[in-house]
Amino acid sequence: KPPPKQIKIAPPVTTTGLTDVDVRSGMQVAALKQAVTDHLRYSIGHPPVATTLHDYYYALALAVRDRMQHRWLNTLQTNFDLKRKIVCYLSAEFLMGPHLGNNLLNLGIEQEARAALAELGQDLDIVLECEEEPGLGNGGLGRLAACYLDSLATLQRPAVGYGIRYEFGIFDQEIHDGWQAEITDKWLRYGNPWEIAKPEVAHYVNWGGHTEYYRDEAGNDRVRWMPYRVVKGTAYDTPTQGYGVNNCNTLRLWSAEAVESFDFQAFNTGDYYQAVEDKIISETVTKVLYPNDEPQIGKHLRLGQQYFFVSCSLQNMLHILSLSGVPVENFAERYAVQLNDTHPSIGVVELMRLLVDERRLDWDKAWAITVQTFGYTNHTLLPEALETWPLPMFQALLPRHLEIIYEINRRFLDEVRARFSGDEARVARMSLIGEEGEKCVRMAHLAAVGSHAINGVAALHSDLLKASVLKDFYEMWPERFSNKTNGVTPRRFLALANPGLRALLNEALGEQWPVNMEQLHQLEAKADDAAFRRKWRAIKEANKKRLADYILAHTDIELDPTWLFDIQVKRIHEYKRQHLNVLHIVTLYRRLKENPGLNISPRAFIFGGKAAPGYFMAKRIIKLINGVAETINADPDVNTRMKVAFVPNFNVQNAQLIYPAADLSEQISTAGKEASGTGNMKFMLNGALTIGTLDGANVEIREEVGAENFFLFGLTTEEVEHIKREGYHPTDCIASNSELRTVLELINSGYFSRGDAEVFRSVVNNLTYSDPFLVLADYAAYVACQERVSAAWQDKENWTRMSILNTARSGKFSSDRAIREYCDEIWNVQPATVKL
Numbered sequence: 001k002p003p004p005k006q007i008k009i010a011p012p013v014t015t016t017g018l019t020d021v022d023v024r025s026g027m028q029v030a031a032l033k034q035a036v037t038d039h040l041r042y043s044i045g046h047p048p049v050a051t052t053l054h055d056y057y058y059a060l061a062l063a064v065r066d067r068m069q070h071r072w073l074n075t076l077q078t079n080f081d082l083k084r085k086i087v088c089y090l091s092a093e094f095l096m097g098p099h100l101g102n103n104l105l106n107l108g109i110e111q112e113a114r115a116a117l118a119e120l121g122q123d124l125d126i127v128l129e130c131e132e133e134p135g136l137g138n139g140g141l142g143r144l145a146a147c148y149l150d151s152l153a154t155l156q157r158p159a160v161g162y163g164i165r166y167e168f169g170i171f172d173q174e175i176h177d178g179w180q181a182e183i184t185d186k187w188l189r190y191g192n193p194w195e196i197a198k199p200e201v202a203h204y205v206n207w208g209g210h211t212e213y214y215r216d217e218a219g220n221d222r223v224r225w226m227p228y229r230v231v232k233g234t235a236y237d238t239p240t241q242g243y244g245v246n247n248c249n250t251l252r253l254w255s256a257e258a259v260e261s262f263d264f265q266a267f268n269t270g271d272y273y274q275a276v277e278d279k280i281i282s283e284t285v286t287k288v289l290y291p292n293d294e295p296q297i298g299k300h301l302r303l304g305q306q307y308f309f310v311s312c313s314l315q316n317m318l319h320i321l322s323l324s325g326v327p328v329e330n331f332a333e334r335y336a337v338q339l340n341d342t343h344p345s346i347g348v349v350e351l352m353r354l355l356v357d358e359r360r361l362d363w364d365k366a367w368a369i370t371v372q373t374f375g376y377t378n379h380t381l382l383p384e385a386l387e388t389w390p391l392p393m394f395q396a397l398l399p400r401h402l403e404i405i406y407e408i409n410r411r412f413l414d415e416v417r418a419r420f421s422g423d424e425a426r427v428a429r430m431s432l433i434g435e436e437g438e439k440c441v442r443m444a445h446l447a448a449v450g451s452h453a454i455n456g457v458a459a460l461h462s463d464l465l466k467a468s469v470l471k472d473f474y475e476m477w478p479e480r481f482s483n484k485t486n487g488v489t490p491r492r493f494l495a496l497a498n499p500g501l502r503a504l505l506n507e508a509l510g511e512q513w514p515v516n517m518e519q520l521h522q523l524e525a526k527a528d529d530a531a532f533r534r535k536w537r538a539i540k541e542a543n544k545k546r547l548a549d550y551i552l553a554h555t556d557i558e559l560d561p562t563w564l565f566d567i568q569v570k571r572i573h574e575y576k577r578q579h580l581n582v583l584h585i586v587t588l589y590r591r592l593k594e595n596p597g598l599n600i601s602p603r604a605f606i607f608g609g610k611a612a613p614g615y616f617m618a619k620r621i622i623k624l625i626n627g628v629a630e631t632i633n634a635d636p637d638v639n640t641r642m643k644v645a646f647v648p649n650f651n652v653q654n655a656q657l658i659y660p661a662a663d664l665s666e667q668i669s670t671a672g673k674e675a676s677g678t679g680n681m682k683f684m685l686n687g688a689l690t691i692g693t694l695d696g697a698n699v700e701i702r703e704e705v706g707a708e709n710f711f712l713f714g715l716t717t718e719e720v721e722h723i724k725r726e727g728y729h730p731t732d733c734i735a736s737n738s739e740l741r742t743v744l745e746l747i748n749s750g751y752f753s754r755g756d757a758e759v760f761r762s763v764v765n766n767l768t769y770s771d772p773f774l775v776l777a778d779y780a781a782y783v784a785c786q787e788r789v790s791a792a793w794q795d796k797e798n799w800t801r802m803s804i805l806n807t808a809r810s811g812k813f814s815s816d817r818a819i820r821e822y823c824d825e826i827w828n829v830q831p832a833t834v835k836l
């Protein structure tokens with residue numbers, strides 16, 4: 001980032017006659033202007049000569065936070081008074097995105113803030129760009145959690161998001177010579193105006209050591225955990241404002257601290273370095289977010305992180321329960337705790353420990369409460385992403401929890417044996433302890449056994465879950481299983497990201513659609529109105545221009561906004577098959593070189609996404625995209641009809657520019673591998689057409705929009721499984737398709753790597769001899785489907801019709817629909833209206 005510019009501060013406003021209350025809570029231009037001025041003076045305190053643009057951002061953020069805090073406190077009080085059940089969403093990741101724009105939108109004061117800043121000589125759009133987004137998540141899972149917080153508040157459901165305040169979030173990605181470089185994400189360096197530190201809200205978390213048995217006063221045998229280390233977790237709260245309502249919920253993130261900054265004994269004996277060691281080790285716990293797709297082994301600290309935040313959160317719930325005077329036996333009536341994947345699933349054991357060891361409930365009672373409390377959402381079927389922990393590591397960190405797991409397992413397996421007598425193979429498959437190879441704790445099994453509700457995140461995924469990874473559990477407890485297709489918030493990803501379209505929708509439908517997405521169906525009639533289509537196209541083209549400007553500024557690549565914008569943005573992973581997209585690009589490139597007169601629709605191929613730092617193949621794929629981009633963009637034979645760009649550092653902020661600018665959304669994962677996808681929904685909302693496989697939520701997107709408005713290609717899940725069973729030989733695909741062979745040879749020759757034939761050898765060899773995600777098997781179908789896309793683009797009017805229908809039929813994919821389903825069918829949580 002360039003250093004903040006120096007700006008002259010306007011003289012303080014002293015003549016508005018506002019009361020204090022207005023300055024903190026007033027929603028009018030004058031109040032906001034006064035509030036910003038006050039925060040500049042009294043919260044930030046730079047002399048006028050040194051006031052920067054960032055200071056304006058910070059002052060406005062604080063002014064907005066004041067307004068939210070007013071609502072937040074009322075929400076907390078309302079929830080306390082009504083004693084309603086609360087959703088506790090446990091997630092190791094919350095990818096919130098920039099707060100300021102979204103909070104202005106949800107509070108309904110964008111115009112007022114814009115005017116207030118204008119009176120101070122500032123431009124809101126420029127000030128918004130100063131925000132450094134908190135990257136406390138990797139991708140879909142963390143962003144889903146953020147969308148769900150938005151919907152929970154908007155639907156007036158009492159809720160807390162519990163997670164980790166990582167000091168360093170997901171790395172910033174730079175592209176150096178086509179390769180990904182990872183830069184530490186120092187998101188807190190200029191402070192964080194959105195959080196409120198609550199040092200008095202602290203819980204202690206044990207670590208390591210051993211357990212001891214003792215007899216209590218009543219003569220009962222009990223266990224005491226003698227830890228090796230105790231870490232303190234303190235709360236940082238971020239209010240999350242609902243849209244158009246007063247409800248403002250809490251995102252509570254835990255930060256680790258040493259219990260004592262110094263080990264006094266060591267200090268007294270003069271060993272100063274030993275004395276600070278404990279502090280350093282304790283604080284390491286919440287230092288850094290782990291990237292996805294890294295090898296699992298040895299991640300002692302990751303298990304530590306999971307336990308840390310889950311323990312703090314459950315202790316916090318118990319504490320609040322006792323403050324409200326509710327007996328612990330009623331825990332499950334007051335809290336619905338959702339496990340966002342297996343990352344927080346140690347919570348099942350921790351709640352048992354807290355209830356049995358600390359609150360002295362008997363086991364059966366505690367277990368009934370636990371199962372009634374938890375719900376578990378599964379987000380992946382990929383075997384390498386299903387968490388397991390090696391037994392010795394688990395035991396060293398959580399000795400008491402391992403004992404409790406053994407007891408849960410003993411009772412559980414008795415139940416399995418009672419149901420399926422004689423089926424010892426099933427018992428071994430279902431056990432919480434994996435015995436093949438190195439013994440391990442299976443976290444997905446733990447989550448399934450400890451939850452009354454288990455769900456997948458799209459219809460296909462939920463079916464596959466029942467048929468594969470959790471088949472045995474489905475046979476045992478079919479009533480626990482359901483599907484909750486993911487959703488995304490239309491506030492951030494349509495209203496905020498696409499102001500042009502928002503204005504048109506407001507004009508056509510009124511202003512309720514952001515909270516009633518079914519109203520978008522009324523657009524269907526407009527699809528046949530030529531004047532409406534013209535407006536629609538003009539908005540899309542302006543969005544494409546906006547993105548082209550951004551790409552030019554960040555990559556020096558110039559794109560023509562009249563071309564088809566074909567976009568694939570998501571984490572880089574072989575199953576998502578960015579390399580299939582590249583094979584099509586190279587195919588098209590070769591065709592154009594060989595046949596310059598070929599009639600193709602001019603296209604900009606745009607990519608974005610981060611690769612896990614330790615994921616070799618994903619990093620090569622980034623290099624490949626950039627190598628192909630460099631060659632094609634520099635080739636005058638083709639660069640008037642095709643170009644390729646890789647947008648560095650894909651994050652929520654630039655995603656808001658990307659989705660609204662797409663004509664074509666690439667959702668081309670191997671069928672059966674993408675649990676749901678949520679980017680597919682964000683594109684659809686913004687009127688992109690999808691080219692995709694029958695995978696994840698693509699299936700439902702196609703159902704909603706109609707087969708004629710969706711570019712379908714590729715093998716189905718059954719076909720993928722069939723081919724794999726029969727033995728897949730990618731060399732057969734190459735032998736039978738000379739164009740594919742030539743494309744692979746070209747990549748292998750060094751043509752896209754300045755003559756270096758080594759760089760992409762591993763990618764080509766992997767596809768040729770292994771191809772675990774059937775890229776080559778789907779190649780011909782994909783290329784043919786892209787030809788249909790190209791032809792369809794030539795008919796502008798019909799393309800626009802299809803684009804309008806995509807938005808019109810996207811209502812199902814609002815996170816409000818998903819959250820209503822969770823509230824009604826899993827959590828049993830009612831709305832609570834907050835009054836000021």
Ligand code: GFP
Pocket residue numbers: 138139140141142144292379380457486571674675676677678696
């Ligand atoms: C995971 C799955 C996606 C799914 C999201 C949210 O995403 O298919 O849409 O979770 O449920 F893979 P990542 O966190 O792995 O990106």
